[in-house]
Amino acid sequence: MTEEEKIFAGKLFDARTKELRDIKHKAHILCQKFNQMDEYDPARLPIIREFIGKIGGKYYFQGPIQFNYGSHTFIGENFFCNFNLTVMDDARIFIGDNVMFGPNVSLMATDHPLIAHERTSMRYPDGHVSMSEFAKDIHIGSSVWLAANVVVLGGVTIGDGAVIGAGSVVTKDIPAGYLAVGVPCRPLRPITEKRTPKCTCWRRNKRIRQSAPLNYAGRFWLSVKRGIQQAVDTEEHNGQCNNRRGGQPEQHGAERIMEKQVQHILIPETQYTQGKCSAVA
Structure with a gap:
């Protein structure tokens, strides 16, 4: 041998x-x-x-x-x-x-x-x-x-x-x-599909975005629209109050509300929290 x-x-x-x-x-x-x-x-x-x-x-x-x-x-x-x-x-x-x-x-x-x-x-x-x-x-x-x-x-x-x-x-x-x-x-x-972490590949990301009521762009512009409407309403209200007092409109209407709205909604699309996509959750 x-x-x-x-x-x-x-x-x-x-x-x-x-x-x-x-x-x-x-x-x-x-x-x-x-x-x-x-x-x-x-x-x-x-x-x-x-x-x-x-x-x-x-x-x-x-x-x-x-x-x-x-x-x-x-x-x-x-x-x-x-x-x-x-x-x-x-x-x-x-x-x-x-x-x-x-x-x-x-x-x-x-x-x-x-x-x-x-x-x-x-x-x-x-x-x-x-x-x-x-x-x-x-x-x-x-x-x-x-x-x-x-x-x-x-x-x-x-x-x-x-x-x-x-x-x-x-x-x-x-x-x-x-x-x-x-x-x-x-x-x-x-190893099962159910227990595989979410948002780890483009296929799962695509499914999440398609199943969401609004995609990221849709949510962004909806928030902008709401912010503009709130700013306009506030500005009109402030203008009416200031006119009655004989003063100038204060700059706390559209500028401050829009700044708050933009800071709230401008998040990265790929930011995830605890396995869920926060941009579309």
Whole structure:
């Protein structure tokens, strides 16, 4: 049994053997080449295909990236990854379609024995002594988003549509369609349309504005019209009173009321309060 076969069988293996070092060396050199290239260079992204196990037709890595084996990682269609991806793919890593990674995501499909002498000075059947490792696969479903600084440990499965909050360390399985956060990461709640924050995308903004009795412009001009009418009525009343006293009209009519009205209604259209659009609420 080769050392690579021992990895996939869940046995202890020696990562220092030439067999495994040669596989890793190829990935390391190509990652270094990728990281040194300009992001607009058309030859940059195709480098991924030279060491990755499998990847879909559409993908993007911002870089820098670091894969340990590369050939043990399998990625679906429409993959996006932000800065500083680290993939310790000693075991196999399976990633579905439409997956997004934030900055500084780490996938750790590798482990060491807790017993010190096994970890640092393991004696193998052929008699040589070396460090030892073992590894478990990682499975990430489709339409998953891992936010910034997420760490996923070996043996974990993340279900389709799950979202892992920033800074989380995923040590156990996460069910499909759940928002999960924390250290260790735990499911917080199901992701539903009802519990999604309002006014967070143009579609919801559009629906709110269309369902309102008056849009922002309509409310603005209605308020102006009312303010003008109040100012005129006040000015006429003041003028009548001052004429009877033989004085001049005081400047507390239209000017003061219009100033108050404009200060009241001139609010930004995109100002939101507690998840509701105050301009149309």
